[in-house]
Amino acid sequence: MFIAKFILKRIAAFGKYLELMGRTFSVPERMRMFGKQYLREMEQLGVDSIGIVLLISFFIGAVICIQIKLNIQSPWMPAFTTGYTTREIMVLEFSSSIMCLILAGKVGSNIASEIGTMRVTQQIDALEIMGVNSASFLILPKIMGLMTMIPFLVIFSIAAGFIGAYATALAGIITPDDLTVGLLHAFNPWFVWMSIIKSVCFAFIIASVSSSYGYNVRGGSFDVGKASTNAVVSSSMLILFADIFLTQLLS
Amino acid sequence: MIELKHLYKSFEDKDVLMDINAVFENGKTNLIIGQSGSGKTVLMKNIVGLFEPTKGEILYDGRDFVKMSKRERVMLRREMGMIFQSAALFDSMTVLENVMFPLDMFSDQNEADRIRRAKFCLDRVNLQGAEAKMPGEISGGMQKRVAIARAIALNPQYLFCDEPNSGLDPKTSLVIDELIHSITHEYQMTTIMNTHDMNSVMGIGENIIYIHEGTVGWTGTKDEIMTSTNEKLNSFIFASDLFRKIKEANQEP
Numbered sequence: 001m002f003i004a005k006f007i008l009k010r011i012a013a014f015g016k017y018l019e020l021m022g023r024t025f026s027v028p029e030r031m032r033m034f035g036k037q038y039l040r041e042m043e044q045l046g047v048d049s050i051g052i053v054l055l056i057s058f059f060i061g062a063v064i065c066i067q068i069k070l071n072i073q074s075p076w077m078p079a080f081t082t083g084y085t086t087r088e089i090m091v092l093e094f095s096s097s098i099m100c101l102i103l104a105g106k107v108g109s110n111i112a113s114e115i116g117t118m119r120v121t122q123q124i125d126a127l128e129i130m131g132v133n134s135a136s137f138l139i140l141p142k143i144m145g146l147m148t149m150i151p152f153l154v155i156f157s158i159a160a161g162f163i164g165a166y167a168t169a170l171a172g173i174i175t176p177d178d179l180t181v182g183l184l185h186a187f188n189p190w191f192v193w194m195s196i197i198k199s200v201c202f203a204f205i206i207a208s209v210s211s212s213y214g215y216n217v218r219g220g221s222f223d224v225g226k227a228s229t230n231a232v233v234s235s236s237m238l239i240l241f242a243d244i245f246l247t248q249l250l251s
Numbered sequence: 252m253i254e255l256k257h258l259y260k261s262f263e264d265k266d267v268l269m270d271i272n273a274v275f276e277n278g279k280t281n282l283i284i285g286q287s288g289s290g291k292t293v294l295m296k297n298i299v300g301l302f303e304p305t306k307g308e309i310l311y312d313g314r315d316f317v318k319m320s321k322r323e324r325v326m327l328r329r330e331m332g333m334i335f336q337s338a339a340l341f342d343s344m345t346v347l348e349n350v351m352f353p354l355d356m357f358s359d360q361n362e363a364d365r366i367r368r369a370k371f372c373l374d375r376v377n378l379q380g381a382e383a384k385m386p387g388e389i390s391g392g393m394q395k396r397v398a399i400a401r402a403i404a405l406n407p408q409y410l411f412c413d414e415p416n417s418g419l420d421p422k423t424s425l426v427i428d429e430l431i432h433s434i435t436h437e438y439q440m441t442t443i444m445n446t447h448d449m450n451s452v453m454g455i456g457e458n459i460i461y462i463h464e465g466t467v468g469w470t471g472t473k474d475e476i477m478t479s480t481n482e483k484l485n486s487f488i489f490a491s492d493l494f495r496k497i498k499e500a501n502q503e504p
Contacts, residue, residue, distance in 0.1 A: 029356060030355065030356055032355070033355055033356060118341075121337055121339060121342075122335045122336070122337055122339040123339050123340075123341055123342070125301060125335065125339065126333065126335060126339040126341075128300075128301065128328075129299055129300075129301070129328060129331055129333045129411075130328060130329070130331075130352075130353055130356065130357075131324075131325040131326070131327075131328030131329045131331075131357070132356055
């Protein structure tokens with residue numbers, strides 16, 4: 001009984017999500033206003049996330065390099081192993097999937113709480129009364145903005161990870177030459193594209209799921225907080241499931 | 252003019268509005284009054300289309316809102332302005348941007364004209380010098396005035412006010428009431444105001460509809476209220492000592 005209720009609730013929520021997306025993906029009423037919102041969202045969701053992306057990627061790149069060098073590298077392995085493994089981890093998983101999981105926390109909660117607050121303070125009702133398609137006006141620029149900015153964040157993350165790895169070379173953990181050889185060894189550019197394609201899909205999940213939680217809030221500030229938490233949890237779960245599917249599909 | 256004919260609204264098993272018939276006249280401030288929980292907010296939300304009525308007709312100058320297509324509703328909504336209880340200003344925009352918003356969305360005027368119109372509306376509500384401020388930086392009364400300016404920016408034919416005096420001191424409430432009343436007459440709009448502020452009722456109530464337990468309990472004007480013999484209405488209106496004394500004073504020979 002409990003399981004049946006749970007499944008029905010999930011199906012209803014999915015139906016609500018699809019309905020909202022149907023309203024979201026309509027031609028904007030005023031391209032001028034859409035353009036303004038789109039630029040604003042690119043700045044708020046993308047540009048404002050560059051700092052945290054660079055910081056985390058730098059340290060993770062450095063830590064991966066140290067861990068591989070100290071725990072896996074052995075005289076039986078080629079000297080480029082550390083650089084090679086660091087590159088593969090950064091490009092294939094960290095800069096797309098793990099970075100998007102981190103962004104689901106930062107950006108997802110921001111989106112859900114912003115739209116949720118607009119709902120409980122009747123700002124969305126005000127848009128509706130004016131005859132504005134509130135879903136399209138509020139959500140579409142967020143989805144498009146994040147999907148536009150995410151490839152840049154992935155590239156920045158990969159670059160920052162490599163810089164982090166080179167920083168360990170400065171500390172004498174690995175020689176810069178070995179690291180460079182490893183980073184360039186058997187490089188397949190498709191892996192970067194794969195990472196970018198995955199991250200664009202994850203960006204859609206983060207922006208659309210979080211917007212849906214915010215848009216459907218009923219109640220007050222407590223409910224906005226709850227929606228914000230649920231948005232992060234659901235986006236993260238969906239990213240993990242989608243990661244398995246996309247990795248299998250694109251590899 | 253807005254007419255309601257046999258309007259019903261239920262939520263699952265609960266009937267909230269039952270057989271509401273009312274006429275809201277053009278160029279008058281029409282008030283919907285009633286106790287908390289009587290159904291007046293639900294009625295307002297049905298009229299503006301935030302809720303769908305279970306059955307009945309909502310006629311905007313003869314055009315049935317219930318039967319309209321989505322597109323027709325969007326077009327009609329451009330003739331509406333609404334002032335919310337919480338003002339509902341967009342908090343990421345300045346005061347001027349808030350007032351300009353409906354113009355930016357629906358007007359074909361150039362930017363200079365849109366700014367001119369927005370400033371005119373702000374002047375009309377006696378709010379100068381606050382254009383660059385954010386909604387969080389101005390008082391509740393000023394926020395309501397910005398909401399009025401935004402609501403009239405597109406010259407609406409229908410103005411809806413959901414408890415506009417909520418949270419305001421009596422003096423500011425009077426200013427807001429007078430502003431809504433004078434704008435209604437100036438632009439010959441059909442204004443519907445949801446309130447349980449008795450000062451508003453006695454001050455600007457040209458056509459009053461009293462909602463009691465989801466039905467129309469009484470209709471009339473502010474002058475007729477003083478002489479009404481409707482017990483339910485009297486127990487609501489004259490609940491405070493002050494209004495009871497005013498009524499007694501009026502009845503003394």
